[in-house]
Amino acid sequence: MSKFKLAMIQMAVGMSKTDNVAKAVKFISEASSAGANIITLPECFNSPYGTKFFPEYAEPIPGPSTQALSEAAKKNNVYVVGGSIPEKDGDKVYNTCAIYNPSGELIAKHRKVHLFDIDVPGKITFKESETLSPGDQFTMFKTPFCTVGVGICYDIRFAEMAQIYANKGCQLIVYPGAFNMTTGPKHWATLQRGRALDNQVYVGTASPARDTEAGYIAWGQSMVVDPWGDVISETDEKESIVYADIDLGKLEEMRKMIPLRQQKRHDLYVPPSLNENKERRGDLYEINP
Numbered sequence: 283m284s285k286f287k288l289a290m291i292q293m294a295v296g297m298s299k300t301d302n303v304a305k306a307v308k309f310i311s312e313a314s315s316a317g318a319n320i321i322t323l324p325e326c327f328n329s330p331y332g333t334k335f336f337p338e339y340a341e342p343i344p345g346p347s348t349q350a351l352s353e354a355a356k357k358n359n360v361y362v363v364g365g366s367i368p369e370k371d372g373d374k375v376y377n378t379c380a381i382y383n384p385s386g387e388l389i390a391k392h393r394k395v396h397l398f399d400i401d402v403p404g405k406i407t408f409k410e411s412e413t414l415s416p417g418d419q420f421t422m423f424k425t426p427f428c429t430v431g432v433g434i435c436y437d438i439r440f441a442e443m444a445q446i447y448a449n450k451g452c453q454l455i456v457y458p459g460a461f462n463m464t465t466g467p468k469h470w471a472t473l474q475r476g477r478a479l480d481n482q483v484y485v486g487t488a489s490p491a492r493d494t495e496a497g498y499i500a501w502g503q504s505m506v507v508d509p510w511g512d513v514i515s516e517t518d519e520k521e522s523i524v525y526a527d528i529d530l531g532k533l534e535e536m537r538k539m540i541p542l543r544q545q546k547r548h549d550l551y552v553p554p555s556l557n558e559n560k561e562r563r564g565d566l567y568e569i570n571p
């Protein structure tokens with residue numbers, strides 16, 4: 283099954299959690315009717331994006347929002363990469379993506395590992411760490427179509443993470459994300475094309491639709507990039523579904539023509555301290571064809 287259809291849902295997210303979840307379920311059903319096999323929701327699909335909202339909207343996994351995703355995955359016989367929700371675990375809140383298989387089983391959970399703490403004076407200051415805790419694991423899952431790596435939004439800026447996913451066999455990396463009106467136009471597409479080109483993988487992103495009335499205005503422009511770095515499907519700022527036909531044959535062909543994976547000088551990239559630690563080095567640079 284080297285060909286499949288990927289859908290990235292760009293949905294408007296409002297103040298009502300119930301409405302947000304109902305909308306996500308409706309979009310999953312629509313994407314499935316259009317033939318999608320793997321469907322990704324945006325970051326924070328059940329809650330407005332903002333540090334004050336995270337604790338208020340947080341719930342455990344499983345909980346009502348992810349239970350709805352589990353049922354939608356099963357009913358529509360699809361993989362659902364559940365964007366993210368504020369996840370409550372004890373006294374901590376994480377920005378977490380729950381992933382369901384077509385039987386409705388939770389097969390993986392990614393807690394955003396790099397928290398979005400930036401300060402661009404006069405433009406945007408945001409500090410997720412005010413209310414969120416970071417995850418401490420990378421997350422991959424296997425499907426009959428391909429192996430998928432998961433990152434959330436700011437995670438896309440960290441090239442090593444994508445490289446580790448690719449080295450461990452991922453052919454697709456998905457990033458539910460909510461870039462903003464400052465970094466969106468400057469970095470969003472470039473980062474995706476960079477991650478795709480460096481690692482010769484497909485990259486897909488799903489953003490909330492833009493709401494100019496919101497406290498945090500998401501950029502939108504969900505897209506899918508192929509291993510050549512070409513944007514093969516994208517949308518503007520409004521609600522919509524981005525579909526892409528993924529062809530792993532094209533990925534393999536590209537990797538043969540430009541054999542970066544065989545040419546990498548792993549012996550030169552590793553700092554001496556790591557070089558002595560074979561186990562850790564293997565973890566970083568193990569190649570999984």
Ligand SMILES: O=C(O)CCC(=O)C(=O)O
Nearest residue numbers: 398435436460461462465
């Ligand atoms: O990296 C950026 O510019 C935006 C990141 C972001 O919005 C997020 O991590 O939620």
